[in-house]
Amino acid sequence: MNDPAVDRLCALLAIPSVSTDPAYADQMRAAAAWVADHLRGSGFEPRVMDTAGHPCVTARTTDAMVADPAAPRVLFYGHYDVQPPDPLDLWTTPPFEPTVRDGRLYARGASDDKGQVMCFLEALRTYRDAGEKLPCHVTVLIEGEEECGSVNLPPFIEQHKDELAADVVVVSDTSMWDADPQRPVPAITYAMRGLVYFDVKLHGPSRDLHSGVYGGSLANPATQLVRVLGKLLDDDHRVTLPGFYDDVAPLDEAEREQWRQLGFDEAGFLGDVGAAPFGEKGYSTLERRWSRPSCDVNGLYGGYMGEGAKTVIPTFAGAKVSFRIPADMDPKKVAAQFIDWVHAQDVGGCRWEITDHAGAWPAAAATDSPWMAAARRAVEQTSGRPPALVREGATIPIIADFKKTLGLDTLLLGFGLNSDNIHSPDEHFALDRFQLGVQTHAELLRQIAATR
């Protein structure tokens, strides 16, 4: 690896582009301008395009930049915004002063997603540095709102769908299967779960009441909230919403067997976070995460939350409740099932206030496409072994939009690790994975070109 690439990544990481906090608006523009400059340095004529929120950076190869005018067209998507760095006191070195320790680069955004975005942008740069044309047409789309919900991106894609037209999307925002430096195994993620997320607030009496005077004579919204949500899962840990499993695709035996071959370290995965396997009967941990829906209470609030005792019947109580839904499930249908079910419960005259935090569709790409084959070959070339073909339990909402609006499958080829502390203090990215990422994306462009 050439040191200048690391220096450039450090320069981008030094810009505190926190999208969720309006105080960083200038830094957001600075980061977008920096990305545009980098693309300019690789021969592009990038544009920083306004949205209703933070700008998008786009760039497109001219025919003169591409070796073969008939080559496939690749759309690369990433984001230049980062999570807030709090809590600052838990960082070993400041989050916006990139620091290398033991072969790892520590900074907010090092892995999510500046480091991974730079794997691709530096791959483009390697062609420029070598005086070579690019093997494919490339469109780059780097947004600034991924960490706050990408709300302006779907309309942006809709509005610019002609300019974004391509044959396949490439995203580098996922994890490797195994990062052992002696035996790295990159992963290609071919499916992600979608998301349905609600705030459910139950309103009861018009004011906080004394639980001695009123206890037992009226509906306590905290008690009723718990009673209702407690029924969402049965004792086999299956969601009880009527019709919930109707659209869940059964896991076929070939795929199940393929996952078994991955040698997933269940004990290590759960043991690392102090947990034991627990979930829907009849499925392994990997199967539960990748192919089965889940239901989680993400937050609880209401009544007295302080130390000690306060004998209150609260005027309201609420919960954050979410579902992860695998391919073939429809977030709108699940949302409707949940809302109908909630309203069908007897809560003694309490009133529901339900906020639907815009669901996300699950995404899946064909594993037998030429693009997937190209990605496999690219990984084999640079890491010396085939990639793991994996699903992911989490959600990148925009992947479904690429399918819906642009009609494109997405190659999710990532070099992160679950242990990169993304969204947490001491986020980092290993330099050897950065190097592997740059090389693999450069190779990917060659392999995609070879599909013609």
Next chain:
Amino acid sequence: MNDPAVDRLCALLAIPSVSTDPAYADQMRAAAAWVADHLRGSGFEPRVMDTAGHPCVTARTTDAMVADPAAPRVLFYGHYDVQPPDPLDLWTTPPFEPTVRDGRLYARGASDDKGQVMCFLEALRTYRDAGEKLPCHVTVLIEGEEECGSVNLPPFIEQHKDELAADVVVVSDTSMWDADPQRPVPAITYAMRGLVYFDVKLHGPSRDLHSGVYGGSLANPATQLVRVLGKLLDDDHRVTLPGFYDDVAPLDEAEREQWRQLGFDEAGFLGDVGAAPFGEKGYSTLERRWSRPSCDVNGLYGGYMGEGAKTVIPTFAGAKVSFRIPADMDPKKVAAQFIDWVHAQDVGGCRWEITDHAGAWPAAAATDSPWMAAARRAVEQTSGRPPALVREGATIPIIADFKKTLGLDTLLLGFGLNSDNIHSPDEHFALDRFQLGVQTHAELLRQIAATR
């Protein structure tokens, strides 16, 4: 009523004796000293006695102060401390600047409990002012920690049980049945529910996790907390703890009929707080509040509680859970039933942290005692009609200690109202109720003396 009594009450109310906040320590001493001064003015030689917390004021008649050395002995209990006045901006006039509007005296503590304590202390003063001896031996015990749990009072009573020896306890800290000025109906409260209160915190993974990556594969403590606590009540709103109802005394038909005669305004009681009847099947609202146990979730906390969505599996979640238990139930037994039941639930390896916030025993006094008869006669004398004999759903923990340590029944003869805004802004006490309270307590001493 003589205006000096109101002036004296205002002087006590002007002292911000907030027991829970150490910043008010000097004011607590000032309030105790004020109470002692008042008693001195009635011929007592009071003592301000230190405890591990705020001081208790005690005073005892000498034989020379009492008309008949063989007269019964009355122990009067009350408290000079008050709730914090927050939120200050919701008070019409400042909480420690007592103000009369429309016949009501507004101030923190006006009803709970300074106004009611002064009903009794001013009753003592009427004898002094009239140059008469008291009809009974009287011991006064005014504590300063009722609003923060009376933690130092039970050992104080144990330690001073000889000096506190009496025949009956009188407390003025409860409500009237009907305060219509044209037709006031005071109440004698002969039973109160006890209390069992827990903080139950469920610890799961060693850190907050991403609900996409981990959702469905391990036990989410927020989900499991809700699932477990949701089973605490069945669909008939009965508590499901094994053995829970074993000690609940059935409501006898005579008592039930007596309550029906009270003409309780169920629709008004619940309608005033925007609620509808809801609770254990087979019981009226009054029966539920007075004679049946209840179970309430008083607070919920954990995970993401802010606006919007955060897809977290929290490392812990918790709830405040309490039970009100009618006469014959044992708080220690209920606590053990709850703890055993909680620990018997499968929570997938999550770990419970259960804090028992010291339960309180229920209390009941015989309704056919000479003291009760004396109290009835006193009310008839001053209000022109018999008192309502009522129970109370709430708890005054110390009542059970008077029974246990001193062997005494308590006459709960109160002049408050549920609408007095105790613990809330604009707390108040109507001057006509203050007057009735003074007169009735003065008469009560005569009627207790007449039981000999």
